Amino acid sequence: MKKVAALIFLFVPALAFGDGSVSFKKDILPILQKQPLVAQFVIESFTVVGDPEGVRIGGNVVPGLGGARIGPYTMNVIWHSQKGDVPAELTINTSNSFFDKDGHQLTSDLHSATRVTQDFDSFTLQSRKASPSQNP
Amino acid sequence: MTIATLLGTTMLALSGCAICTINAPPLAVDAVTASADVKSYVTDSTHSASILLKDGSYIRVINMACVDSGAVARAWIPHPPEVGDIAAWRKLFSKIAGIAFGSYDQPFKAWIPKANFKKDDHFVLSTSVSDPVQMEITVESMDESMGDVVTISYTYN
Numbered sequence: 001m002k003k004v005a006a007l008i009f010l011f012v013p014a015l016a017f018g019d020g021s022v023s024f025k026k027d028i029l030p031i032l033q034k035q036p037l038v039a040q041f042v043i044e045s046f047t048v049v050g051d052p053e054g055v056r057i058g059g060n061v062v063p064g065l066g067g068a069r070i071g072p073y074t075m076n077v078i079w080h081s082q083k084g085d086v087p088a089e090l091t092i093n094t095s096n097s098f099f100d101k102d103g104h105q106l107t108s109d110l111h112s113a114t115r116v117t118q119d120f121d122s123f124t125l126q127s128r129k130a131s132p133s134q135n136p
Numbered sequence: 137m138t139i140a141t142l143l144g145t146t147m148l149a150l151s152g153c154a155i156c157t158i159n160a161p162p163l164a165v166d167a168v169t170a171s172a173d174v175k176s177y178v179t180d181s182t183h184s185a186s187i188l189l190k191d192g193s194y195i196r197v198i199n200m201a202c203v204d205s206g207a208v209a210r211a212w213i214p215h216p217p218e219v220g221d222i223a224a225w226r227k228l229f230s231k232i233a234g235i236a237f238g239s240y241d242q243p244f245k246a247w248i249p250k251a252n253f254k255k256d257d258h259f260v261l262s263t264s265v266s267d268p269v270q271m272e273i274t275v276e277s278m279d280e281s282m283g284d285v286v287t288i289s290y291t292y293n
Binding site for chain 1: 175180186194212278282283
């Protein structure tokens with residue numbers, strides 16, 4: 001039987017500027033907490049292993065947001081299933097909205113963006129081989 | 137661009153038509169909020185939603201249209217029934233369709249009890265029917281004991 005390697009629920013990121021490490025508690029948890037039950041589910045179901053990766057906005061692309069991180073955020077996790085712990089890779093997809101200095105939402109050219117808001121959109125889960133350092 | 141947009145574009149391209157003539161069905165938010173199985177949900181557009189169930193299952197539903205109209209629901213089932221327990225699978229399929237599609241699950245209610253589910257090299261279970269509405273159900277297994285992915289879709293041509 002052919003196994004499905006990835007569980008793809010959606011979202012092709014419209015913006016891909018580069019990758020950068022983020023803090024789960026500082027950068028991702030506040031987004032999830034806009035939907036408290038979703039946040040609770042993620043916290044109860046997964047233990048994050050290592051630093052999550054987000055999309056880093058380049059200063060040459062959007063000067064007003066250079067260095068900022070946006071979703072999707074990908075991280076190694078331990079999934080606490082009913083049958084035991086399973087190493088996995090979790091991706092939190094976000095809906096990102098960009099605004100200029102006057103508060104107008106931008107839909108195409110993001111060069112003048114100075115603020116971005118992020119909301120939980122969906123998650124993607126795929127399997128990950130266990131390694132001794134990540135799954136003792 | 138979301139998958140919904142991609143699929144809509146694909147449907148348009150395949151049809152060779154230049155104008156989308158059919159609107160996507162509305163999200164069945166009432167069915168989601170009324171379901172005792174739902175723990176939380178997020179609608180990120182007028183046509184797509186993420187639904188978290190109390191048993192830990194997760195459904196992503198996307199409604200779409202162009203020259204056809206329909207929806208697809210992909211559900212992660214962490215603890216699926218045994219492959220041979222067709223009755224349990226039928227119950228699960230009906231539950232997912234009811235939550236994801238609302239009143240649009242009526243064709244599934246009629247079809248699922250008599251549908252002939254098969255196991256093959258690619259899918260744990262699969263079946264489809266195309267008259268009068270095209271419906272398809274597939275079950276795929278994930279690696280590393282991570283459960284199964286159930287995909288349920290319908291299309292009105």
